[in-house]
Amino acid sequence: MSPSPVLVLGCGLIGTSLALALTEAGVEVHLDDILESNVELAVARGAGTADPVDAPAVVVVAVPPTEVAACVALALETWPDATVTDVASVKATLQNKIAALPGNERYVGSHPMAGSERSGPMAAYARLFEGRPWAVTSRAGADAASIARVVEIAELVGAVPLEMDAEAHDRAVAVVSHVPHVLAVLTAARLHGAPQDHLALSGPGLRDVTRIAGSDIALWQEILGANATEVRAVLEQVRGDLDRVIDSIGTDTDRLGDVLQSGQDGTKLIPGKHGEEVAALATVFVSVPDEPGELSRLMAHTGESGVNIEDIRIDHELGRRVGQVEIAVVAAQAARLVEALTARGWSAYS
Amino acid sequence: MSPSPVLVLGCGLIGTSLALALTEAGVEVHLDDILESNVELAVARGAGTADPVDAPAVVVVAVPPTEVAACVALALETWPDATVTDVASVKATLQNKIAALPGNERYVGSHPMAGSERSGPMAAYARLFEGRPWAVTSRAGADAASIARVVEIAELVGAVPLEMDAEAHDRAVAVVSHVPHVLAVLTAARLHGAPQDHLALSGPGLRDVTRIAGSDIALWQEILGANATEVRAVLEQVRGDLDRVIDSIGTDTDRLGDVLQSGQDGTKLIPGKHGEEVAALATVFVSVPDEPGELSRLMAHTGESGVNIEDIRIDHELGRRVGQVEIAVVAAQAARLVEALTARGWSAYS
Known part of the structure; x- marks a missing residue:
């Protein structure tokens, strides 16, 4: 009941x-x-x-x-x-x-x-x-x-x-939510003072890293303040890694590589869709004219292929009316999707 | 010629x-x-x-x-x-x-x-x-x-x-590409040692911030090494901000707020699609069953509405076969898209 x-x-x-x-x-x-x-x-x-x-x-x-x-x-x-x-x-x-x-x-x-x-x-x-x-x-x-x-x-x-338990929860959200929020903020904060033609070199990676930094400030003041002890402990570990990068960059490639490796390994620990292990995905790239209905037409053709879409990313581009779309599918199905889309006149590759 | x-x-x-x-x-x-x-x-x-x-x-x-x-x-x-x-x-x-x-x-x-x-x-x-x-x-x-x-x-x-000029280029990519890469790596590196049930609380924000940390390590050792001076200078500014956060978190809400504000302002400096100023976009949220063709059907219906899609994000979810899709459109067209999708049986809101 x-x-x-x-x-x-x-x-x-x-x-x-x-x-x-x-x-x-x-x-x-x-x-x-x-x-x-x-x-x-x-x-x-x-x-x-x-x-x-x-x-x-x-x-x-x-x-x-x-x-x-x-x-x-x-x-x-x-x-x-x-x-x-x-x-x-x-x-x-x-x-x-x-x-x-x-x-x-x-x-x-x-x-x-x-x-x-x-x-x-x-x-x-x-x-x-x-x-x-x-x-x-x-x-x-x-x-x-x-x-x-x-x-x-x-x-x-x-x-x-x-x-x-509550303490475990607070440690967990410090690592998976609060500290990522702070680092997104620190990345975005560095954009101040950069000339417009420097910012024109921005790509999708920068937008991904900084997106959550746009969130409500008053709410995040409260959240970070309420979890100050846990967040500070993780940020101090971040500072340790940051110091290692600053010290090793340009002088100790192996030590820099260790930090990069630690980050790459970390990305693999994030649970995938539906809490399952991350399946081996492949990306199919398609050029799409930026006109009403083109993206819809692409999705319809993708659907007809019988291949399930795991994720979509539209790559915003500079100075022209065209977009590249990245469609993530299970790796074994990528060739099938490329073939189906190419047969329908799309420029697609994997 | x-x-x-x-x-x-x-x-x-x-x-x-x-x-x-x-x-x-x-x-x-x-x-x-x-x-x-x-x-x-x-x-x-x-x-x-x-x-x-x-x-x-x-x-x-x-x-x-x-x-x-x-x-x-x-x-x-x-x-x-x-x-x-x-x-x-x-x-x-x-x-x-x-x-x-x-x-x-x-x-x-x-x-x-x-x-x-x-x-x-x-x-x-x-x-x-x-x-x-x-x-x-x-x-x-x-x-x-x-x-x-x-x-x-x-x-x-x-x-x-x-x-x-070459120096301006190297300063620019330090800010818009190399330092964001390092901070994505530092975020992902903190996931080591977290128990699986902590990581189960991960959301799309964490995946966004850390995505580029999965890139090729040898290439990034070379890139960061080649631009060491510029990258180190920006990372030292990041360390200054990080110290401000560590010092102010839980003790000085206003000072913490200044850093959060600086990050939020920074996100607005990133050029939008096609190098134009970022248009006022609205997000339309739609629930989509995670079955082959459903996403395609949604896109087809979106296309029929005549509203142009600026961006799509599929929110991966935990433990069940359903997804929420976020469709970004020019703000003035959001209501029109919600109406069109609702009329076709989708659960959509803006």
Whole structure:
């Protein structure tokens, strides 16, 4: 039996998306937010009802990071039979604060690994969590039924629950999310002062490395501040590697090679699609005129080939109306795709 | 009149791609390589002829970085009327070496900003240079006719020639290419030792930041070594910013915010598609079942909407057969695309 009713406190992107997904899954969802207009928008989008609820099975706290602890405390006190969870992206400090509260055994932390560059209820989307990891930070003293309810919420919205303790979670996101964010920022920060004709040499690699540096600054100030200890520890290791590169560049090719090797090996550790090991993929390159419908025509022809597309990248180019498209497919199928596309008049190679 | 005949020395990815493109453009292309098998493959692919040439108009030196200077010297001596260029990715030191040689006025350095994770003549492709920046490093003392010939070669293969001096080029690629490569490597290197369930929290942001760290190590040892002075100078600025982050994280939110702001501003300096200013784009999100043909069907429906696709990103997801696709379009057209896709049964939002 699904946990119901669910009360969602905070109708931003995550709260409203979750409410939409739970409503679609048949759960009775109640909504509240300090901003009445957010609740109205979320209700108008079909995310649930603004009516008060007497005895929610689960309360999901989806408010800004700095407000979470106080809001969880209030929820534990107000609804003495409810499981309470939150969606903040840093967990250990928060959990320690809550562990001192009456009813803390009914609290289980969550962190759905989902987001968007947009925010607010109008950006919300029921499928935001589909296939995404959802960390559930269980701990000694937490009520087994409450853990089960939070895991069920994650599964109901299509996420993949991963139980881990709060400290492990915070170490993990420092490495896979927070430090990559800082290094993207440091890369982009070096572009200031470069003349326009220097920047004209930019390629797709630079855009990839720096993309996430464009994210919301206030949110990242809060996230990095909340996970300061873990992030600082990893950044100090980065500084060690950076010093090794600075010392060895132009003087010690082998030592530089060791750092490059360590990075190349690291890329192979990232789990592939669907959490499987990375399959051996090959890239098929196709020239596509940059006109409405050409890309669609290419995709249609690709579909007719029966070869499944693993990934697509459009290489933005400088000074002319043409694009190169890179289509990633399982290596064994690349020749088949090239043949099918060439037969249909495309300039394709692998 | 196009410069012809052209002799390409070195039948790797770049040399053979250039030979293919020049042959397509009607130029008489001769090929040579220290590896006879490379020449045979390039000839078999239609890149030109292995016959010797008496008086090439242009000699393109496309050999590995450490061999370029000697090969240019030999070319200047052997063909006293030829313009000689190369395609190495670092220019100033090389140019200084060549400036001391007899005939140096006929040398003009090149750096086409094009490549692939693959190498060798079989990976070559005539359109590799289409729309890509092609740095032409002119200098005092270079023969105007030779500069014009190299610019013409770049234009013949569809590249966008950008004249700049060698020192400016090397400073530029340090910032837009070499340092981003190092920071991608440092990010990926931190993944070692992380338990599998930590890595399971990885998202698309991490994959973007680290992608180029998977590139060929020997090549990058040579590139970074050749541009050591410029790269080290920028990396020292990165270390300054890194120290600021380490010092301010968890203690000085404003100072941390300044670095984040500097990175966010930096992302806006990267030229957009076709060298234009970045247009205001909006992202349309669509859920797509991960089955052969579904993505193609989506693209076909997108094409029927008449809205031009600026970019596509497939968000790889964990543990289930579904994908979210992000389609970037000009902001004013996003609503039209959402409407068209929704009418055809897709779950789309913007």
